[in-house]
Amino acid sequence: MEVKDFDFYLPEELIAQTPLMDRTASRLMVLDPKTGEIKHRKFYDVIDFLNEGDCLVLNDTRVLPARLYGTKEDTGANIEFLLLKQVQGDQWETLVKPAKKVKKGTVVTFGDGRLKGICKGELDHGGRIIEFQYDGIFHEILDAFGEMPLPPYITEQLEDQDRYQTVFAKHRGSAAAPTAGLHFTEELLEEIKAKGVQIVYITLHVGLGTFRPVSVDSIEEHEMHAEFYQMTSETAEILNETRRNGQKIITVGTTSTRTLETIAQENDGVFRESSGWTSIFIYPGYQYRGIDGLITNFHLPKSTLIMLVSALASREHTLNAYREAVKNKYRFFSFGDAMLIMEGSNK
Known part of the structure; x- marks a missing residue:
């Protein structure tokens, strides 16, 4: 299967640059796969498609203010860091611009000098291993000097940094937001609970894969970057109980989906307490074992995310839905509108 098979026409003006004032006021396309x-x-109508006994799965990762702007200690050249994941201790895997100016041993300083980054090594994909030196608590310093790592297609400044966090964000570690979760408010989640829908949380820290385009012609040749995930025993038991009762498991976002599918595939369709690294790549031909429905945003052409959706709803139905979204001027990508993909969901 070719990457070009997942291309579609997207007018630039449909790429959402800013979030809506009301998180739940975005539009929702409901697609029967x-x-x-x-x-x-x-989006606030999503509650109408959830039934008592169903289970909604949210990713509670918290986005780091992972974009740092500093200067080379020896030349004063401007350097940009994007922290991707913590390797060990104070060492982080980092994207660097311009990478050619940062070699092993290069020192970059930030702000008033409270934070320094020393390059410890170069990686195959152009990244760097950076060891940070500082006095105090790293995350407090990061909060002071870092910026939210908005995707490159968002060119406007984000006035409220919390709008790139879900209201349930808890565990720090992501280089990008699980954007399908941005549509929920605490009030909507309480209404969903009151209807008898179980709400559970998993954690997947979004990493390099979010920023990495598919650079091969055949999708089978693409390799996903590994991302850390975690599921508690409590969440696993609720998911298993939902299955035993014949109710639906609906994931919010591709990150939650990849986590559940990773665990379900490794445990013959059963959920268990688990943590580790997943590089699962889902595309048409894949047989889902962990989920019955998906809430997700509208994704980039030729991306691994639209391939994941196409594995659930078929490539034909997915691309037709995207054409319909363009025709009806839906807002795309991180701050855009949402889809609910679930069998029998068109009430």
């Missing part, structure tokens, strides 16, 4: 039937709703 079996029939391809489409309905147009508002």
Whole structure:
């Protein structure tokens, strides 16, 4: 299967640059993956498609203010860091611009000098291993000097940094937000609970894969970057109980989906307390074992994310839905509108 098979026309003006004032006011396209039937709703209507006994799965990762701007200690050249993941101690895997100016031993200083980064090694994908030196608590210093790592297609400044965090964000570690979760408010989650829907949390720290385009022609040749995930025993038991009762498991976002599918595939369809690194790549032909429905945003052409959606709803239904979204001027990507993909969901 070719990467070009997942291309579609997207006018630039449909790329959402800013979040809506009300998180739940975005539009919601509801797609039946079996029939391809489409309905147009508002996101706060998502509660109408969830039934008592169903389980909604959210990713509670918290985005680090992972973009740092500093200067080379010896030349004063401007350097940009994007922290991807903690390797060990104060060493981080980092994307660097311009990478050619940062070699092993290079020292970069930030702000008032409270933070320094020393390059300890170069990586195959152009990244660097950076060891940070500082006095105090690293995350407090990062909060002081770092910026939210907004995707490159967002060119406007984000006035409220919390709008790139979900309201349930808890565990620090992501280089990007699990953006499908941005549509939920605490009030909507309480309404969903009151309906008898179970809400559980997993953690997957979004890493390099989010920023890495598919650079091969055949999708089978693409390799996903590993990301850290964690599921508690409590979450696993609720998911298993949902399955035993014949109810639906609906994931919020591709990150939650990849976590559940990783664990389900490794345990013959059963969920267990688990943590580790996943590089699972889901594309058409894949047989889902962990989920029954998915809430997700509208994704980049030719991306691994639209391939994951196409594995659930078929490439034909997915691309037709995207054409419909363009026709109806849905807002795309991180701050854009959402889809609910679930069989029998068109009420």
